[in-house]
Amino acid sequence: MVQGTLDLLILKTLTLEPKHGWAIGKRIQQISNEVLQVQQGSLYPALHRLEQQGWIRAKWAESETGRQAKFYSLTAAGRARLEKEKESWKRLSTAINMVVDSM
């Protein structure tokens, strides 16, 4: 996976509803048609970092299996952050496409 895009993917995944870590990983995999395989382990350090920075916040709630799980949701600042990250990702990917296609 491209370096530094994990944050973007996590934030995007959380726009609709709060999710727990496992669901976030699954969701990314699913939407990308199994192309993006999030390293399960590296997901958690990233989540904790985003939480420390105030982009997302966590809440303990009952999961679909009935067990307590940690659900992450976007904060207002996180939403703004997502927009910014999207912008810069678009710029970056367009630029890369331009270079790749020019050959």
Add this chain to the structure above:
Amino acid sequence: MRWWEQFRMTVLTLFHRKRETARLNAEFEFHLERQIAENVGNGMEPEQARLAALRLFGNPAVLHEEARSSWSWNWLEGLWRDTRYGLRTLLRSPSFSLTAVLVMALGIGASTSLFTIVRSVLLKPLPFRESDKLVMVYEHFRQQKEYPYNVVSPADFHDWREKTHGFQDMAAWRWWAGAITTDSGEMPEVIGGAAASWNLFSVLGVEPALGRTFTPDEDRIGAPDAVMLTWNFFRSRFNGDRSIVGKRVRIDSMPYTVMGVLPASFTYPDPEVKVWIPYSPTFMPKQLAAHDQHQSHVVARFKKDVPPAIAIQEVSALQYQIHQASGNRPVAEDAVMRPMLDDVVDDVKTPLLVLMASVGCMLLIACLNVSNLLVARGASRRREVAIRGALGGSRLKLIREQITESFLISVAGGALGIAFSFSATHWLATHWNDLPRADAIQMDSTVLIFASLIVFVSALLAGLVPAISSTGKHLLSALQESGRSLGGGVWRAALRKSLLAAEVTLTVVLLISAGLLFKSFMHLRSSDLGCTTDNVLTMRYGLPDRDYNTPAKVVGFHEALLEKVRSLPDVVAAGLVSTAPGGGYEGDSIFTIPEHPAPANSLEMDAMTRKADPGYFSAVQIPLLEGRMFTPQDRLDRSNYVVISKMFADRYFPNESPLGKHVRIEFGGKNDPREIIGVVGDTVYEVGQPIKPMIYFPLFSGAAMQTTVVTVVVRTAHDPLAVAMPVQKQISSLDRQIAVYRVLTMPQIIGRATASKSFSASLVLAFALLSLMLAAVGLYGVLSYLVQQRVAEIGIRMALGAQRSEILRLVLLDGMRPVVVGLILGLLGGAVAGTLIKSILYGTRPLDPIVFAGMIGSLLLTAIIASAVPALRACRIEPTQALRME
């Protein structure tokens, strides 16, 4: 709102760290459970599913660590972990830790105390308004080379103030003393005081605590007498009774009206000054108009828009005009100035800086010692560190851990040291005689910041070298090395040896400085005053000028007293002199010799002046070298005779007998030629000062203003202090209102003069001895370690036939090498240090061979003793046992 989220997380991770850690584990568990469930759903066996999930997840411990690393306060946790670890390792070897902490406490405590004193005395501004704008202005005689600052004549001050405009204002003061009595009729008390021009307090910017300061009208001859009290005197003598303002006190039996009380912060020029009176009334009209009577101190305040250099130039130019108009009289050519703070601390600046430097050295030695001890411990923990390094402990972390240890030592030592320095500072401030501004000394936040800084720097100094050295590239070789390896630890030993050499260097520098200071102090103590010091008591008294207003009355009192004192039991002899040997400057006077051609420079012929009664010389056994002493007949109008000292005779009558020649010199208001009738031995006017030519006038001339304040010298058969009370009783039986002061034996006079020097010399010596001890501990540590390292090697040597004496020599030489290197470097450093402190040495050259030899000897002796123990241990090693070890 993002900051709120961040703040919430910060608080959460600080106060609920345990809960958050548990939740992190719960999160992981939940994840694994879901993965296992999924795997089982895909048809795996439960056990297989669990293993697959774990494999997919990765190392939970590492992930745990990674997730937590994003939390705040991680550094705090790391610090806490290191601290706990450090504490555990330190507590495992309590004797090492205790030694190190005490060594550090000593170094840090002493440095903090000295810093407090240096800051308060040398750096803190004086307690005056805008005190950096204040300077002292002095006269300067061009022939005066070493010390350019000469006290000022009243007329010079007057002219400077009237005729120059570069300074905002100038004020003058002079020393003064008197005996105070109140009307209730108790014993009179002689008090120190000073006389100030009316504007002194406003120039300094000092407001009185009570009442007012002087007015211009009070500062003139013939004005009604006014006095101001210092706060301490107001408290001690008048119990702080505010109604004293406006009342009268009697000083020298004259009534003075108390105009005001100075604030507690005002202790200038020194705490001995208890009263202030106006300046001009302390002079006779002729003196006040004189340009050649030097006794006043002049304070000036800068103008905002005039550079000080310009202002002093103007004054100096005026002074040169005055000089040229004064013909042959001793009037200075120039005026010079220096900041008032420098003036106040002049005498203690160098000793204080020397002390500061020596505690700095001691602290450095303490750091090196702790460093050395840590390197030794690093050696025994080498394998542990190597294994941790091999298992992935980062080098930085290992270094951090080791530095934490030295920080713990320094912090503990620092805390102890600061506590110790509170009492040490107080002790120094109260026991250091003549320390100016001792009342300003206090520990405050700046001092504490300084102390923390020292703690920090010491920790780095002591910890960095061992930490870096023990975590270096040699890690793996440490693992491969077997316990039997012979070369192991050689590089570390080299490091320890260089640390030791540095320690020895500093110690030698300290020892030499201390030796030089101590030798000059001993010189001072034993300096020959020129008279006997055994069983001699001195005390001073003054006759009030108002009651003793004719020569006959003055002489009558002195003679009556002498007669009574001489008849006391145990008194062998008694005499009177204006100032006893070692008692201070008193005064000097220029003169001419009618039989000789006049000198080109009027200042060339100058002598210190004394007044003595006929019995004085024999009472203190000043030898008569030629001619005769005064006789009781040389009195009142028949007293145109003088006695001169040997140096006077040698200098001004080099190839002839001075007897029968004359000296034209001013005395008792007359500048008459006076016949020389005798030559006596030289005496020292002040301990530590070179001898000067001296001239004695007959005390029984009763000359006005010159013969009323005298010192009684009494030589007794036994303890001189036993006659102190009887003599005082005789004085008050003649006149109740006369106060006696400065009751001192000769050794006490010398002791007072040398007290300050003895104090600083003893302190430096104490620091040097402590450093020597530290160096010995260091040497002992290094050699013990070396011997321990070389047990196997020594065993082999012995097995191959080496003699025990050879082993002894081997180990001793090994220990002596760094000592000798340090010694040589230290001798060079000591020579430099000696030159730097030259100005406070007395009778001792900076390269004094006795001091150098003595210090080299004591260092080598200490070194040999310190290395003897491990060396003897080495040569007692049993080869069979040594080889069987490990």
